[in-house]
Amino acid sequence: MDFAPSARTVEHLQRLRGFIAEHIEPFDAQYRRENAEFNAGADWRQWRVHPRIAELKALAREAGLWNLFLPDAELGGGLSVLEYAPLAEAMGHYEFAAEIFNCNAPDTGNMEVLYHFGTPAQKARWLTPLLAGEIRSVFCMSEPDVASSDATNMQATIRVDGDELVLDGRKWWSTGIGHPDARLAIFMGLSNPEAEPHARHSMVLVPLDAPGVRIERMLPTFGEYDPPYGHGEVVFENVRVPKDQLILGLGQGFAIAQGRLGPGRIHHCMRAIGAAERALELMIRRGSARQAFGQPILRLGGNLERVAQARIAIDQARLLTLYAAWKIERFGVKAAMTEISAIKVVAPNLLQDIVDQAIQIHGGAGVSHDVPLTGLFMIARALRIADGPDEVHRAMVARRELAKYGLGRNSKEAA
Structure with a gap:
């Protein structure tokens, strides 16, 4: 490679x-x-x-x-x-x-x-x-009333009624829904309740001005609303759209999601690595420019070791993410599931740790809006939940690792 x-x-x-x-x-x-x-x-x-x-x-x-x-x-x-x-x-x-x-x-x-x-x-x-960048869109998947870390729990429904699809349910943390140019939602809901778990859900294109779509509120992250994007809680009440707004077919929601999330996680993780690089740069510049006890604070309290560890961790995360991208490109998303889950754990945690160290070196300025560190910390902490929490991705890595030894989910040894 x-x-x-x-x-x-x-x-x-x-x-x-x-x-x-x-x-x-x-x-x-x-x-x-x-x-x-x-x-x-x-x-x-x-x-x-x-x-x-x-x-x-x-x-x-x-x-x-x-x-x-x-x-x-x-x-x-x-x-x-x-x-x-x-x-x-x-x-x-x-x-x-x-x-x-x-x-x-x-x-x-x-x-x-x-x-x-x-x-x-x-x-x-x-x-x-x-x-063309003329409109913006949102993805409505997570729900407030179930553990959305297991996406098969989704309760929002999609019902076929003649030539229409009828949508009902409540979604939240729909990123970008507060943007003035947001016009479209991709809604994922339960359409085939009797099918096997990963064939029960579908995706539908929904105009945000459709009757029955109601944005109830924006949800703050650490008190910040992230304007002009926002993360909203949205109610879909008897929303009717033409049947031709169904994507791919009934029961295809998870198949679509798998294709969507693989490359998307590469994007997220590489942006997180870029943000970590910036946090490290801010940390070094601040630490070398400020004096305490007769020397630059970068040379106090183990800060040089933190710089070295940050450099090592960033480079490791980058290589792992590039490896995941290489596997997707060479063998497809399914063959890269371990690596995709691994980077989704590694990159946000890496960013959170390095930003936290940069905040510490900046002192009071670090927790203000004078520098971008609080925004970067918020992104890192939210990413450890968004697109599947750390625990789900670690479980995926462990499950696939055990499978190499014939230890499936229901085996006595795996338990």
Whole structure:
């Protein structure tokens, strides 16, 4: 296996880093300050997008740095998941960078679903404006009344009524639903209750202005509402959509999700590694610039050892994530399930640890909004729950490891 970046990756990465250095890095502190000023509070109906974001998106599109995640040379970057991974890492240095290149979650995953599984009509209605960055989308899966770490628990329902599908249920932590441009939800619900557990659920395309769709509230993470995106609790009450808004077919929800989440977790983890690189840089710069007890604080209290451990951990996580991407590319998502679960544990924990150390070195500034560390810590801690909690992914790794020795779930030895 060879993890050396391809010529296409090198060329894209050079241009991407140049764009970030010229347009995003100088704007970062201003964006965080001004976005917080005019998007304060939980009332998402008043949220608005900073005007500079649209300008930067137009510049990125003109520069050919657009839809880089999509392995289609006409519609996107034409890069494989392994080739795209270093680009995701570069975007991860700044919280809002991925949106500038139309590579932000959950839109990337939703666009991949439509690209791979959508009908021509579904693509024309939803994929085209998403690829153009004209609208945003959300993914409605987790539910407040069940343990969503086991997705087979989902109780929201999809019922066929003639030429329509009828949707009922309550979803929450639907990322991006507070965004002014959010227009589409992919709703996952129980449609085949008598089938085996992973064939019971389906996915449906739902316009957010459909009758019966009601956003009840935005959910704060550590007191922050993440405007203008937001994570919302949404009620679907007798929502009727045409049957042709079903994706792939009844009972295909988990098959679709497997294809969606594999590459998506590579994106998440590489962005987390990029964020960890930034946290380490902030830690070193702060620690070397501040003096205490007659020397730079970076040289006090074991901080040099923490720097070394951070460097080692970042490089280990990057190699593991690239290996997972290589396996997806070479053998498919199913063959890479151990590695996908492993990186989903490793990368968010790595980011949380390094950000925590950077906060400590920054002292009071570290827990303020003057530096981006609280935002990065929030991302890391939330990622340890989102897309499956650590425990679920560790269980997946352990289960597949035991299976190598013939120790299945129901064996006496495995118990």
